[in-house]
Amino acid sequence: MDAPLAVRARGITKCFGEVVALDGIDLEVGQGRIHGLAGPNGAGKTTLLGLLLGLAVADSGRLDILGTPVGRALSAPEGVAGFVDGPGLYPSLTARQNLVALAALHGRDTRTGIDAALEQVGLTDVADDRARGFSLGMRQRLGLAAALLTRPRLLVLDEPSNGLDPAGKKHVHGVLSRLAETGTAVVLSSHRMDDLEALCSDVTILATGRVVFSGPLGKLAAENGELAYRIRTSDPLTARRLAADAPGVVVDGTGTRPGDEALVVRALVPALDELVARLVRASVAVRELAPVVSPLEAAFLTLTEQQEADR
Template identity: 80%
Template structure:
């Protein structure tokens, strides 16, 4: 059975005067999945998010959202919610009053709109009656997410939702997004935080200069043939270095690097060669205390792909 798509975009082009913001972009976002959208500043991410939210229309291409073809009108179909460039809030109103005002705009009774529930979901119950003007950036982001949740979205579009979040706030936001996807909603998440994307997303699209340079499952970015830099902390760094020099497919990058106060060995290798090196180290009686990428697979792929695009 074909995967049900919340978003299907083909050849989307958007220009602002002589500036081409999006240049023939394709995008598939499956229902029940969290889809990451990444790229350097000016890549076209905000423009694409605006199209998904009905804040702009494409100059060319075809866009279906929740099964509805999107035409030339500034509108998104029912079931789409989110924000771009931060949520719009009334600073003089409390968190609860902001949500009540939004519910009223949608013709709903604030008493039955589920305001207390969404405030609890994003961890703002204790400040529900505080004015939004005193909120930190992270609290405003969470209130914006609560506003989106009031609509029970089938497609949630978020721009940098982790901005300003402390660990507790991040836990609340991650929990909400994971639950929504498990319940069948699609989430499009734009972020510069690679750790957030790797923790949450099953699929990712990388944009550079308005073009798609990668789109697909996150695991494809960490393909076994791709070389990455890894740091190794062992009980005998000299022995580990000797074995690294002798292992096919492994290149020693730094024999005297420091990581969190400890001396580590940095090597560059594809996954199979790294696995072979670790096995040889263990067989040699050396304890492997830590092994991990210097850069995450997503961050490494992002930098490589965007640098390639910029060099064209």
């Protein structure tokens, strides 16, 4: 990467008894980048996030955060904030009081930054409501506000979109994107492939404690091979006939919806482009063209299933 690295991990291993949670992990996260972590349950995502937050230390390997090697002490590195397994909040305190308590813990002036953090995550209207009455999505946003209060240079988040409605998710996505634009590095885990595709410039896929892919999303899509695509047109019968005759295109019976006349095909992108051109030349209007499964989700399934098979 051309930008300075916020995270540089080499050969990180972490075991809990006989369970190997992380097995020789390499990871690079540039400043001003949003880096996604994906993987099935038990892949090691939460353990890795815990190492970045100073909640655990690696058994072996080297971890540099914001240019400083991480030692053996359990402490959050300077300039790092975030949460794993949900934010820790005081349920009997209001949203504002929770942030005041956090600011005091960090030795900050409680009069500054709190209102701005609440406004940033869209909680100004409930600032004086007790956290015990908050929904999951509101608690996630309050946890994000708590992290923002420290003005981190590396923000580490575990499933930040949990419990958010579409408007709340859009709001949080905007906050994270603006942070990255100002140079903050963001590492987030999610089971939602659409969140990762919408937010992340890079992604690391873990399976059984190992990295099975790490790099830009564009590279992942390019290496993924054939995908299934749904195509809705103005003339389904002609579209099906043209698809059946198109080189490199396989008409697929999966992915259709009951009562839907959409055509599902499996093809590489160049063959798909040629099919669309044929449809246009035949005066067939293309009304919808989308992957049945997103490139990230398809690669995720392929890579993690292959890793499980190789164990």
